Amino acid sequence: MKKTILSIVTALAAVASTLVVLTAPANAHGYISSPPSRQANCAQGRVANCGPIVYEPQSVEGAKGQKNCHGGLGQFAQLSDESKPWPATSVGQNVTFNWVLTARHSTSTWEYFIGNTRVAVFNDGGRQPGATVSHNVNLGGFSGRQRLLAVWNIADTPMAFYSCVDLQIGGGGGNPNPTPTPTPTVTPRPPSPTPTVTPPPAGGTWRAGVSYATGSTVTYGGATYRCLQAHTSLTGWEPPNVPALWSRV
């Protein structure tokens, strides 16, 4: 009898949680990873105080036809904040834009704008894209610091995904169209983040972001661990959690 009641309760709980799982929104889509878009710079931690976009750079989804960096979404408004110190990537006239996709929506077009000029469009005719997408774009003679807006237009919904990329466009030499920008503000490229190649502190306390060599030792939670495989440490890879990387001495 007890067993019966228990299993009924368990079954009910199971049904309830299945419903929760199945109705969870599929909130995943895509963004430009390189040259880094604003949301990529936020997710990477290169630009601070970006708000919730750091956890979901793939989710800048808004109605089609917009010309802003945040898809009109209030929670991602920081992406359109021009007072933030967005790093600009130095590029030439031809740039390959690489997308991270987390869902392959069938696609009408991919559009690239600088100001009101559409510098490139790629028509997929409603096809599903591949697992990754790259486009080579000619920037049409623009130069200096520019904010490029990329738009991924979905074929079977009224929605699009937005990514802004800050560029420092170098002289391509002999461009037919001189720059329409007023004063090319030469923003020095911010120093690229220092690659984390700190020598492993012998017997020091484990930290994230350190490049540990095989055989080096650390302490964590009062215990000593030896590194089994060279790697750069990450949050979530604390020694007791990853026996593949660390063995307790």
Add this chain to the structure above:
Amino acid sequence: MKRLAIVLALVAGCSAPPPPPSFNAADVMFLQMMIPHHEQGIEMAKIAERRAVRPEVKALASAISATQSDEAKTMTTRLTRWEQPMDAAPGAHDAHGGLHDTRPSDILSLNDLPDDQFDTNFLNLLTGHQHNAVDMARTEVKTGQDTATKDLAKRIEDSRNAQIKEMLRLLAAPPR
């Protein structure tokens, strides 16, 4: 007496704490979905261990393949111990429409890339894959019941977010 307590709990309504089966359907589905997802990640990472051009990409791939193999073992053992099937009922994940799956052909196509395109493609593919792992892990943290599985999900969420950060850094800083 025990029976009385359970009946009372039922009568008390929805706010009563559920009796203690240690796991629920969300835990099971998380493990069923995460194991094959891990295996795909391992497969990608193993190709990169062999093919990546930049040493730091290679080292990251090796560490991902090693840590995910351990996690996959833990998850498989748990499902077996719970006497649950390794696969969900057919169609259980249809809400996702297959949009979020990395296809076997995508992984295999990594093999055909020329060297100068390998690292960028691998990093973009794995970044998308790990974003989806973060989504699944967050769902488990919110809806799961088994403490050990929720803890694992939280570590997966944290370490995948850290990996995504690292991969975006590698993508933004091309080799000189």
